[in-house]
Structure formats: structure tokens, C-alpha cells
Amino acid sequence: MRITIIGAGFAGSVLATELARIAPTGVDLCLVGNADGFGRGVAYGEARPEHLLNVRAREMGATADQPAEFARWLNLTRRAEDSFLPRLVYGEYLYSRLQSAAQVSLAGFSQVQQEAVAVEREGDAFRVLLADGADFLTDRVVLAGGAAAAAGAGGGPGGGGASARGCWWTRPTSPGRGRRTCAARTRWRGYRRRPGCW
Numbered sequence: 001m002r003i004t005i006i007g008a009g010f011a012g013s014v015l016a017t018e019l020a021r022i023a024p025t026g027v028d029l030c031l032v033g034n035a036d037g038f039g040r041g042v043a044y045g046e047a048r049p050e051h052l053l054n055v056r057a058r059e060m061g062a063t064a065d066q067p068a069e070f071a072r073w074l075n076l077t078r079r080a081e082d083s084f085l086p087r088l089v090y091g092e093y094l095y096s097r098l099q100s101a102a103q104v105s106l107a108g109f110s111q112v113q114q115e116a117v118a119v120e121r122e123g124d125a126f127r128v129l130l131a132d133g134a135d136f137l138t139d140r141v142v143l144a145g146g147a148a149a150a151a152g153a154g155g156g157p158g159g160g161g162a163s164a165r166g167c168w169w170t171r172p173t174s175p176g177r178g179r180r181t182c183a184a185r186t187r188w189r190g191y192r193r194r195p196g197c198w
């Protein structure tokens with residue numbers, strides 16, 4: 001099984017981290033993202049040092065079941081846990097946990113710092129085309145391009161039918177946070193729409 005996540009921001013890198021932790025041998029994971037802010041995203045990769053998180057450190061764990069993980073990663077005192085830390089630091093936390101998971105993963109795990117310019121249906125698989133002209137096949141695609149891409153896509157929570165086609169859309173800031181959203185009826189900026197895909 002080949003799984004490709006397009007977009008290496010918050011959603012893409014956290015999903016890649018979780019999959020790297022649980023995927024068995026034989027699974028090939030690929031995280032594709034723009035070089036700017038790879039593994040960190042727009043909010044946490046491109047900020048200035050004085051730009052702070054709007055949530056206290058003790059609640060900023062990347063996954064809901066581990067809210068204190070970020071504070072623990074920094075070894076913060078109780079008092080410091082209650083502060084609002086730089087967004088850049090949070091980006092380093094996301095990147096660090098991604099790399100840690102990649103190192104111990106049983107699955108194959110490649111990280112590609114390129115823009116994806118198209119996803120095309122090819123039989124039961126998908127061909128992902130990159131800005132540098134390279135391309136590769138994958139069985140599943142997760143689109144995690146962030147709010148700007150999602151705003152242009154028009155997809156919303158509750159869509160159905162995409163699992164059979166293998167395209168999934170992540171949109172962590174939407175009211176349906178955590179739910180997978182059908183990509184079958186969306187248009188994603190930068191992606192060519194092809195019959196049989198979306």
C-alpha cells in the first residue's frame with residue numbers, strides 16, 4: 001500500500017507522524033510539501049519570533065489525546081506551561097516529532113520537498129506530478145494543502161464516496177475537524193480535475 005500526503009503543514013505532518021508510528025512493513029508513506037515551512041506549515045513555519053501561539057503551551061499537544069506533549073517536549077515548568085510561546089517553536093516541535101517517527105517507522109517513509117502540481121487517476125492508482133517534472137504512482141492520496149487550498153476547493157464535511165476512489169481531503173480548521181472529507185466533488189487549486197478522480 002502506497003499512501004501519499006500532499007501538504008506538509010500541521011495536518012499533513014501530524015497525519016504522516018501518526019501513520020509512520022502505526023503502519024507496518026510493506027506500507028510506503030510519502031509526504032509531499034513545499035520546501036517553505038516543510039513539516040511546520042504556514043502558521044508555524046513562516047512566523048517571526050515575536051509571533052505567539054494563541055493557545056497556552058500546556059494545551060498545544062499535536063494530538064487530542066496528548067495535550068501536554070508540547071510542554072513536555074520543551075520540559076516546561078508549571079508556570080511556563082501557562083504561557084503563550086512563539087509559533088516558530090511550535091513548528092520545531094511538529095518537525096521534530098515527524099522526524100522521530102520517520103526514524104523508527106517500520107513503513108517506508110519518504111519526504112519530498114516539492115510542490116505537487118497534479119494528481120491523475122491511473123487505473124486503480126493515482127499518479128502524482130511534481131513541479132520539478134518528477135512523478136510517481138500511489139494507491140491513496142490525502143490532500144492536506146491548508147486553508148487557502150481548502151477555500152478554493154469548496155468541499156465540505158460529510159461528502160461520501162471518496163474512500164473507494166482513494167482521495168481524501170483534510171481540513172483541520174473546519175467545524176468538522178478530524179473528519180475526513182470527500183475530495184470527489186472538489187476542485188483544488190493547482191490540481192487538474194480528471195474524470196474518475198475528482
Ligand SMILES: Cc1cc2nc3c(=O)[nH]c(=O)nc-3n(C[C@H](O)[C@H](O)[C@H](O)COP(=O)(O)OP(=O)(O)OC[C@H]3O[C@@H](n4cnc5c(N)ncnc54)[C@H](O)[C@@H]3O)c2cc1C
Nearest residue numbers: 007008009010011033034041042043053054115116145146
Ligand atoms: C497566521 C496564523 C496563525 C495561527 N496561529 C494559531 C495558533 O496560535 N494556534 C492554533 O491552534 N492555530 C493557529 N492557526 C491555525 C493553524 O494554522 C491551523 O490550525 C493549522 O496549522 C492548519 O493546518 P493545515 O495543515 O491545514 O495547513 P497548513 O499548516 O497551512 O499547511 C498546508 C501546507 O500545504 C502546503 N501546500 C499547499 N499546496 C501544496 C501543493 N500543491 N504541493 C505541496 N504542498 C502544498 C503549504 O505550503 C503548507 O505548508 C494559525 C493560522 C494562521 C494562518
